[in-house]
Amino acid sequence: MDNPRKDLEAIFRAGLAAVDPEAAVLRHVKRDGSELRLGSRSVDLDAVRHVYVVGAGKGTAPMAKALEDLLEDRIREGAVTVKTGHGLPLRKVQVMEAAHPVPDQAGVAATRRLLEVAEKAGEKDLVLAAFSGGGSALTPAPVPPLTLQEKQDVTRLLLACGATIQEINAIRKHLSRIKGGGLARAAHPARTFSLILSDVIGDPLDVIASGPTAPDPTTFQDCLDILERYRLLDQAPPRVVSVLREGRDGGRPETPKPGDPVFDRVENLIVGNNLMALLAAKDEAERRGYKGLVLTSRLEGEAREAAKAVAAIAKECAATGRPVKPPACLLFGGETTVTLRGDGKGGRNQELALACALALEGWDRICVLSAGTDGTDGPTDAAGAFADGTTAAEARRLGIEPRHYLDRNDAYGFFERTGGLLRTGPTRTNVMDLICVVIR
Ligand SMILES: Nc1ncnc2c1ncn2[C@@H]1O[C@H](COP(=O)(O)OP(=O)(O)O)[C@@H](O)[C@H]1O
Ligand SMILES: O=C(O)[C@@H](CO)OP(=O)(O)O
Numbered sequence: 001m002d003n004p005r006k007d008l009e010a011i012f013r014a015g016l017a018a019v020d021p022e023a024a025v026l027r028h029v030k031r032d033g034s035e036l037r038l039g040s041r042s043v044d045l046d047a048v049r050h051v052y053v054v055g056a057g058k059g060t061a062p063m064a065k066a067l068e069d070l071l072e073d074r075i076r077e078g079a080v081t082v083k084t085g086h087g088l089p090l091r092k093v094q095v096m097e098a099a100h101p102v103p104d105q106a107g108v109a110a111t112r113r114l115l116e117v118a119e120k121a122g123e124k125d126l127v128l129a130a131f132s133g134g135g136s137a138l139t140p141a142p143v144p145p146l147t148l149q150e151k152q153d154v155t156r157l158l159l160a161c162g163a164t165i166q167e168i169n170a171i172r173k174h175l176s177r178i179k180g181g182g183l184a185r186a187a188h189p190a191r192t193f194s195l196i197l198s199d200v201i202g203d204p205l206d207v208i209a210s211g212p213t214a215p216d217p218t219t220f221q222d223c224l225d226i227l228e229r230y231r232l233l234d235q236a237p238p239r240v241v242s243v244l245r246e247g248r249d250g251g252r253p254e255t256p257k258p259g260d261p262v263f264d265r266v267e268n269l270i271v272g273n274n275l276m277a278l279l280a281a282k283d284e285a286e287r288r289g290y291k292g293l294v295l296t297s298r299l300e301g302e303a304r305e306a307a308k309a310v311a312a313i314a315k316e317c318a319a320t321g322r323p324v325k326p327p328a329c330l331l332f333g334g335e336t337t338v339t340l341r342g343d344g345k346g347g348r349n350q351e352l353a354l355a356c357a358l359a360l361e362g363w364d365r366i367c368v369l370s371a372g373t374d375g376t377d378g379p380t381d382a383a384g385a386f387a388d389g390t391t392a393a394e395a396r397r398l399g400i401e402p403r404h405y406l407d408r409n410d411a412y413g414f415f416e417r418t419g420g421l422l423r424t425g426p427t428r429t430n431v432m433d434l435i436c437v438v439i440r
């Protein structure tokens with residue numbers, strides 16, 4: 001407890017370890033000879049003709065590795081798509097790389113391959129799918145007559161307009177042959193198990209990676225309403241709007257809905273999420289002598305506003321021992337957003353830490369680490385940043401005014417100069433962000 005930053009880093013890393021994608025799959029999928037157990041289900045491998053592996057998302061190379069290690073003798077064919085630079089060399093499963101967050105031609109070719117593998121699977125076969133955050137951008141399969149260019153254009157518009165991931169993915173699902181249950185349709189009638197590492201608050205199966213094996217509750221009409229809400233009907237590529245209108249008017253099939261027979265033999269299983277990381281972080285905090293408290297895995301909203309709430313709770317703890325007496329570790333998870341106003345460099349976690357530095361000024365016994373579990377916070381090489389009650393005053397001694405850096409969204413510039421960045425490198429996992437606070 002003498003070195004709060006060291007404790008916080010260890011607490012954060014314990015959270016990461018708990019959602020290591022390979023270990024997460026191995027915790028949920030077990031093999032005993034010809035018996036394969038997936039969650040609470042059991043499959044007799046002797047009754048299965050071929051096993052196929054498919055998947056997409058930043059964390060799916062290690063997920064596929066886990067499946068390969070368990071089932072190499074039984075896998076007929078497999079392919080997964082990861083973000084460029086997130087691949088691993090595998091023996092049986094082909095690992096393909098493509099662009100994120102805006103799709104590219106490599107993604108189109110990779111997705112064709114995923115659908116081809118899923119379509120080969122028949123009634124006697126078993127499809128094991130793996131999905132994680134980033135899966136949407138990595139699987140462009142535009143419905144005719146749309147082109148990749150049109151998908152790129154609408155993706156850029158949606159990412160920049162302030163729409164939620166639920167809204168963005170409602171539209172992506174209705175322009176795609178694989179999203180919104182499309183992969184389940186391709187794999188039908190094979191038995192399909194989908195293993196999912198969640199990077200969305202509440203773990204909604206239809207939203208994570210745009211739910212390739214999940215029923216889609218959204219409609220063409222919802223998509224048109226979303227474009228209207230963000231004033232994008234005139235800016236979106238005209239053929240995208242025509243496809244959505246044709247669909248609304250009954251001229252195109254809806255995505256498969258809950259109860260659709262394509263899901264009769266499909267099971268979706270969340271193997272890792274933000275809460276699992278928080279609970280492991282809490283255990284590590286307790287090993288280090290702090291009383292641990294997980295407050296939420298659903299933190300959202302503007303990063304600098306969320307920071308004020310986090311700081312307020314930490315100050316209450318320091319001042320009155322509520323809701324827990326120090327030494328304590330308060331744990332928050334989720335994903336905040338940043339409305340960019342300035343031209344600085346940063347990410348939502350660094351911005352949250354910088355806002356905490358201001359809100360906690362003078363509270364010497366409080367220290368915060370806010371970091372992204374994927375190891376890259378915004379377009380920077382840092383996972384996040386530390387801040388404590390002395391950060392703001394020390395910066396000013398160096399002639400650095402924290403407020404000015406926050407105003408310019410330049411949290412990276414601030415912490416680079418004052419020494420608060422946490423660099424982990426790409427972690428190959430992705431369950432949103434962790435905000436760990438120790439109060440001594
Ligand atoms: N200068 C900045 N300061 C704070 N946040 C930023 C800055 N530049 C970009 N961001 C935020 O980073 C987010 C993208 O972060 P990233 O970690 O790449 O997302 P994801 O977790 O989906 O991979 C965007 O939502 C954007 O608001
Ligand atoms: O792929 C997606 O749809 C989203 C959510 O799962 O992930 P990301 O924000 O990383 O692109």
Ligand SMILES: [Mg+2]
Binds near residue numbers: 372374376377378
């Ligand atoms: Mg990130």
